[in-house]
Amino acid sequence: MSCHRIDELLELLEPVWQKHQDLNLTQMLAKLAEEAGFTGPLAELTDDVLIYHLKMKETGEGKMIPGIAKDYVEDFDWKGAILKARGFDDSER
Template identity: 85%
Template sequence: MSCHRIDELIELLEPVWQKNQDLNLAQMLVQLAKEAGFDGPLESLTDDVLIYHLKMKETGEGKMIPGIAKDYVEDFDWKNAILKARGFDENER
């Protein structure tokens, strides 16, 4: 796991761990794995599962994934986007 992933995981874990200070790290990982619906052995739990779960944990149900929400455009017009990518400008017609 690269350093930025470790930093991200620690940053996401901190507020959850502050709420559950009575748990040690192994207990916290088991709890998060259960919440995420992970039922395999703990040693096969990936950082991706933890990071995704921790990011989505505080997001309400039906909300968009934070990484996707930043790129979302309301009422996106695919036709004009394709024409623009091919060099045709909608205003020139």
């Protein structure tokens, strides 16, 4: 795991751990794994599962994933985008 992922995980973990200061690290990871629906052994829990769960934990049901929301465009014109990518001017139609 690279340093930026460790930093991201620690940043996301800190506020949750502050609420459950009585837990040690292993207990906190087991709690998060259970919340995320992870059923395998704790040794197989990946940082991706933890990061995704911690990011989505505070997001309401039915909300868009934060990383996708920034790129979302309402009523995107796929046909126009494909024509433009192929070199056709959309106004020529």
